[in-house]
Amino acid sequence: MTNMSNLPRKIAEEILSRVPVKCLRAVRLTCKKWNTLSKDMRFITKHVDRAKQEAAKKKEFMLIMMINFRVYLMHVNVHNNVGPCMRCEGKFTSLDELVDINRVFLSDGLLLSISKDCTKLMAWNPYSGKSRWIEFESSPDLMEIYMYALGYEKSNDSCNSYKILRFVENRSCFEYKIYDFNYDSWRVLDISLYDKIYKIAHHKRGVSLKGNTYWFGKSRYGSDVFLVCFDFTSESFGPPLSLPFEYSSASSVLSLSRVREEQLAVMLLRFGEFTMDIWITTRIEPSAVSWNSEVFLAVNLRQVPFNGIRFEGASFFIDEEESFVVVFDNNSIAYIVGVDGTIKKEYFKLSKRLCCPIACSYVPSLVL
Secondary structure, eight states, rough: OOOOGOHHHHHHHHHHHTSSSGGGHHHHHHHHHHHHHHSSSHHHHHHHHHHHHHHHHHOOOEEEEETEEEEEEEEEOTOSSSSSSEEEEEEOOOOOTSSSSEEEEEETTTTEEEESSSSOEEEEEEETTTEEEEEOOGGGGGGOOEEEEEEOOOTTSSSEEEEEEEEESSSOOEEEEEEEETTEEEEEEOOOOOGGEEETTTTTEEEEETTTEEEEETTTTTSSSEEEEETTTTTEEEEOOOOOOOTTTTTTEEEEETTTEEEEEEEEETTTTTEEEEEEEEEEEEEEEEOOOOOOOOEEGGOOOSOOOOOTTTTEEEEETTTTEEEEOOTTTOOOOEETSOEEEEHHHHSSSOOOOEEOOOOOOOOO
16 A cells, blocks of 8 residues: 555645645644645645635635634635535644634735734734744733734735734824834834824724725714725825715724725614614725715614624625625624625534634735
């Protein structure tokens, strides 16, 4: 019998490229030869392409989800009529499995993880297995209120330069620093408090799109709420960008997501009417935005008996072509909502939740 680890490289590469992502760690632990092969750029490219093709064939969509201080790869298939719409493909493993992850950010297939105690920072590509610990200095009193964003500086040679933004905005400290992967170092950005007419809410998570990061911002001199963008190429914040509706923080909840790698989507949940509306941009740039003239989804949530629904801080995933939205609340429940108003409720099939679920669409890449 032929030893599998001694197969010719071409045959081994073809066989292992068909292995599901959840089994890649086992492949790498089998032998040194397979570990080296699985991290080869040609193999990773083939594996990524095959994963995309299989997902498209099954009309499945991949999500990154953080549950129980770990990161999972989820598959969503709303056309599945015989079983759950969501299934766990596997847990992504990082360099140190003993470190609990409190927050995770995604840009172009690259993940930025912040440890539960906010003392460790790591960038990693779960598909290639490559990772990098990033050292930083900060005051212990400010650890938990630092905000982060991951993005890249666009380049004409298609080799993007990845960067991390870390900042804090409060009465005791106003600081912006950026980390450049190319130089493995931090530097202070020259941003003045008086240059920004808005502030970014600490509890609002940014969304990365086309290398930049977008948040909800609030005027420092009023109650206006809008979108704001940090441009990683110019290393600066853009002007306030308008929302497609009137917003009142006293009676509504906002959440931000992206549609593929092209547009942004914003969800508005009105407590008074108990309705949920989702709008999609037609154009989005650091200094300009335009919105579709028609709402993508408008649904009355009273039609379904929601018990203890908690959408504050919820995340959502949208598929424009298939006309559905998956909303994750803070009770470990996913709501699959169609533009026709149909709603299906599904519980996460994972371990006990110890932190709020964070979900975003995921497309494997070869960065880092």
